[in-house]
Amino acid sequence: MKPTNIKDPEYFHKVVDCQYACPAHTPVPEYIRLIAAERYTDAYMVNWESNVFPGILGRTCDRPCEPACRRVRVEEEPVAICRLKRVAADNKGDISDRLPVIPKKKNGKRIALIGAGPASLTVARGLAPLGYEIDVYDNQFAGGGMMRSQIPAFRLPEKVLNEEVNYILDMGINATFNVEVDSLKEILNKNYDAVFVGTGAPRGKGLNLPGLEDAMDNVSLGIEWLSSVAFEHTDSIGKRVLVLGGGNTAMDCCRTSRRLGGEDVRVVVRSPYEDMKASPWEKEDAQHEGIPIYNNHVPKDFVVEDGRLKGMRFEKVEARYDEEGKRSLVPTGEDLVFMEADDVLMAIGQENTFPWIERDLGIEFDKWDMPVVNESTFQSTNEKVFFGGDAAFGPENVITAVAHGHQAAVSIDLFCRGDDVNDRPSPRVSQGSQKMGVHEWSYDNDIAMDQRYKVPLAPLEKTLTDRKMEVELGFDQSTGFKEAERCLNCDVQTVFDEVRCIECDACVDICPTDCISFTSNGAEEDLRGRLSAPAGNLAQDLYVSADLPTMRVMVKDENVCLHCGLCAERCPTTAWDMKKFLYSVSKADQQL
Amino acid sequence: MSYQLPKFRHPELPVNDLGYTKAEYEGAISTLCAGCGHDSISGAIVRACHELSIEPHKIAKLSGIGCSSKTPTYFLGNSHGFNSVHGRMPSVVTGAALANRDLLYMGISGDGDTASIGMGQFAHVARRNLNMVYIIMNNGCYGLTKGQDSATADRGSASKKGDPNIYSSIDLCGTALQMGATFIGRSFSGDKEQLVPLIKAAMSHRGFALIDVISPCVTFNNNLASTKSYEFVREHSEATGTIDFVPMHKEITTEYEPGSSHEVTLHDGSSIHLYKVDDSFDPFNRGSAMGALEEHRNAGNILTGLIYMNKDSRDLHEVIETSQRPLNELEEVDLCPGNKMLVNINASLR
Numbered sequence: 001m002k003p004t005n006i007k008d009p010e011y012f013h014k015v016v017d018c019q020y021a022c023p024a025h026t027p028v029p030e031y032i033r034l035i036a037a038e039r040y041t042d043a044y045m046v047n048w049e050s051n052v053f054p055g056i057l058g059r060t061c062d063r064p065c066e067p068a069c070r071r072v073r074v075e076e077e078p079v080a081i082c083r084l085k086r087v088a089a090d091n092k093g094d095i096s097d098r099l100p101v102i103p104k105k106k107n108g109k110r111i112a113l114i115g116a117g118p119a120s121l122t123v124a125r126g127l128a129p130l131g132y133e134i135d136v137y138d139n140q141f142a143g144g145g146m147m148r149s150q151i152p153a154f155r156l157p158e159k160v161l162n163e164e165v166n167y168i169l170d171m172g173i174n175a176t177f178n179v180e181v182d183s184l185k186e187i188l189n190k191n192y193d194a195v196f197v198g199t200g201a202p203r204g205k206g207l208n209l210p211g212l213e214d215a216m217d218n219v220s221l222g223i224e225w226l227s228s229v230a231f232e233h234t235d236s237i238g239k240r241v242l243v244l245g246g247g248n249t250a251m252d253c254c255r256t257s258r259r260l261g262g263e264d265v266r267v268v269v270r271s272p273y274e275d276m277k278a279s280p281w282e283k284e285d286a287q288h289e290g291i292p293i294y295n296n297h298v299p300k301d302f303v304v305e306d307g308r309l310k311g312m313r314f315e316k317v318e319a320r321y322d323e324e325g326k327r328s329l330v331p332t333g334e335d336l337v338f339m340e341a342d343d344v345l346m347a348i349g350q351e352n353t354f355p356w357i358e359r360d361l362g363i364e365f366d367k368w369d370m371p372v373v374n375e376s377t378f379q380s381t382n383e384k385v386f387f388g389g390d391a392a393f394g395p396e397n398v399i400t401a402v403a404h405g406h407q408a409a410v411s412i413d414l415f416c417r418g419d420d421v422n423d424r425p426s427p428r429v430s431q432g433s434q435k436m437g438v439h440e441w442s443y444d445n446d447i448a449m450d451q452r453y454k455v456p457l458a459p460l461e462k463t464l465t466d467r468k469m470e471v472e473l474g475f476d477q478s479t480g481f482k483e484a485e486r487c488l489n490c491d492v493q494t495v496f497d498e499v500r501c502i503e504c505d506a507c508v509d510i511c512p513t514d515c516i517s518f519t520s521n522g523a524e525e526d527l528r529g530r531l532s533a534p535a536g537n538l539a540q541d542l543y544v545s546a547d548l549p550t551m552r553v554m555v556k557d558e559n560v561c562l563h564c565g566l567c568a569e570r571c572p573t574t575a576w577d578m579k580k581f582l583y584s585v586s587k588a589d590q591q592l
Numbered sequence: 593m594s595y596q597l598p599k600f601r602h603p604e605l606p607v608n609d610l611g612y613t614k615a616e617y618e619g620a621i622s623t624l625c626a627g628c629g630h631d632s633i634s635g636a637i638v639r640a641c642h643e644l645s646i647e648p649h650k651i652a653k654l655s656g657i658g659c660s661s662k663t664p665t666y667f668l669g670n671s672h673g674f675n676s677v678h679g680r681m682p683s684v685v686t687g688a689a690l691a692n693r694d695l696l697y698m699g700i701s702g703d704g705d706t707a708s709i710g711m712g713q714f715a716h717v718a719r720r721n722l723n724m725v726y727i728i729m730n731n732g733c734y735g736l737t738k739g740q741d742s743a744t745a746d747r748g749s750a751s752k753k754g755d756p757n758i759y760s761s762i763d764l765c766g767t768a769l770q771m772g773a774t775f776i777g778r779s780f781s782g783d784k785e786q787l788v789p790l791i792k793a794a795m796s797h798r799g800f801a802l803i804d805v806i807s808p809c810v811t812f813n814n815n816l817a818s819t820k821s822y823e824f825v826r827e828h829s830e831a832t833g834t835i836d837f838v839p840m841h842k843e844i845t846t847e848y849e850p851g852s853s854h855e856v857t858l859h860d861g862s863s864i865h866l867y868k869v870d871d872s873f874d875p876f877n878r879g880s881a882m883g884a885l886e887e888h889r890n891a892g893n894i895l896t897g898l899i900y901m902n903k904d905s906r907d908l909h910e911v912i913e914t915s916q917r918p919l920n921e922l923e924e925v926d927l928c929p930g931n932k933m934l935v936n937i938n939a940s941l942r
Contacts, residue, residue, distance in 0.1 A: 073603065074600045074603060075600065439595040446596060446598075447598035447599070447600060449599055502627070502810075502814070502822045502823070503782060503822065503826075504627040504628075504629065504632065504781075504782060504808070504810065504822060505631075505632040505635070505781070505782055505784070506626055506627045506628070506631055506632070508632075508635070509631050509632055509634070509635035510597075510621075510622070510631070512597055512598045512599075512600060512601060513600060513601060513602045514601075514602045514605070514614075515602075533602040533604065533605060534602070534604040534605075534606075536604070549823075549826070550826060560600075560602055560603065562598050562600055564598050566597070566598075569595065569626065570622075570626045570627065570631070571626060571627065572625065572626045572627025572810040572811075572814075573627070
């Protein structure tokens, strides 16, 4: 193998599994260390700069970082990264003097943002400090988009939402609420320098089953129903509720139903339990509230008697997988299952729809009627129009929308300055040794053996009677500290300097997880077969040095490195050093 | 700040025939200087014992005094241990081995502990062919007392702060050969590919098995003028050949070209395959071994690998015909057969 190019920031970035997995690449270990040091405000700001909504995401994020956490590979459970983010948000002090200063004198460029959800707000956050004049249009009464209409208040209190949305709106953004934009042409005619479309994926999918017409009064689409609850148009539901679908929206629907009068609330899903799209913790939360999940049940029809919905019938299936792992649901041949219902909520997915975008504006649409959007610049085929969030590539999640927003803001700024949007600024990277003295490192390299701590919950009897009462109480400071100590500090990198190495093997001997080998070089597959310990995780890189005097190379399998620093500790010549590697994604306002 | 060994291990560590991973053969974290060769030897011992699937409680590790003699704390944490008096480890092993012949004895010593204060003990334990492995962690200096030259420092070699050594050095392999040791090897702490099979072979040998391991002292004796530095040893070591150790119950799957290798069956049924570099060298002949040591020393090189092995070794227990049952298991009834037997014996002598 060729020597690893550690000058390429992406190499060490990938070693920080959580940060790499995060769409916005939040420097997770950096803020976790700040939490452990009780520097909550600093931890919050590290988050805020990267993901804009730490308090919101600390409660509701899809947490792609957690399955990626290295702790999963050496223990069982990942660090509770998401809930630690909330610890920073809950305990922070006043941040007003840390927010970017908004120039009084504007730069003369005007930007329109359609939709006031996470993607648009992130664009605003990036551009307002640069002096852009920004107009936001939204059909809801306040900003936040789906974070306001879809995420129930028992998961995300309105206070937290308002606070973080207002940090941005207070940057001198001209917000126009309660207005449905029904023509992009009209917006473009207002001579904006650029337009950003962050309108989400607002259309719920439905199932047109026999009996639907007669049952219509008691059948709703999940996301529409959730918004009408959020905006207080709906405050009750029948005693017996069937929720169709296995995603996070279904989980929010069933849990909300329990709070609006639903007593026998059931989730019915076509797929096996394990294949459900909902996050495991959301399924657990629903079950904790006494909501059973019926899997392998395919809805067949609505049963209506005397013009009223009586229930639904389902066909039982079992999942079979072919050789390529492709699933098919095969009926078991058993009798149809009847379930009684007063109300049915369909939460089987949502999709994009752009009836308000005229097709003669130079914005190309593909065969799925989705706009053609560049995946790194977020520019459409009309150079003035940018897309982001669910509106760009279909339904994802808040953190992905934020990541899109950052990049779209960079593009819009480049575009408005007349630069090439493809010529993107590099990420900001810094690296520094953590050695303080003998046996002394500036990070806590003692590996905690603690298992993941559970977040305490408010009592069920209280939360089920108050739709707005937050279920999770969050970690207190001392539990937050203990959970923070579980972090392995993967951003403190093991950096090897072959010129200094005397090949004494001290690092090989001390490494608790046998990551390091000195051996003759070879092709990757061959090398992986003859290292100190099995190196079968191909998703994790091998760090290979240049040739050493004995014509061997140092090979380190990054897979289960604990970043304990013992290799550097036992190295007599400081050929190994532990260097903190801070990587921040390029953002529009980084030039400030 | 922390200087502790994390408890996590690689989740897919291979297990041996006993179901143990390497971790079950490890000890406490080393307090020796960073980069000390001794730690690599500890690592090699851990690997050899794990790969041979020896039950940890069937091993006793004994040592004298010095940096080398601290190391038994850092390996085989589940085995018996005895940290004895300076240079007196051989006596303690002799006592232990006579009392319980069923344990595997691993003596750890240094160049000071063996070649100076313990020279007499060393000579006699070799002469008696006590069934043990005797590992010398040989760095040519007294690391615990700031690096003075030891008796194995080569003439002309200088440590970090010292003048070139004016005395002749003791070659411990040559000495052991003279004294009647039946297994002699030399290796280098920085070469586990050679050291691990050598330790395995030594553990399977019945009789006194010496391995002299050159182990650089990073703090006091790893400088340009030293002949026991990492660099010097790498440049000047010449192996007698490579050896493969094949445990008893493992089927031999490698094809060996006839004539290119020697196969030697050890007393426990395992075997070693020796690929010799030089055809004229015969490791089963004391004269040849002695000659090879002398020749390499004269050429300024360090001969490593298996240097000598007596295939017909008879250890102390065989020579003095002790009971097969360990002496520490014999009860009063075994040792005192009673008056009737005494009468019979007396009658037979009349």
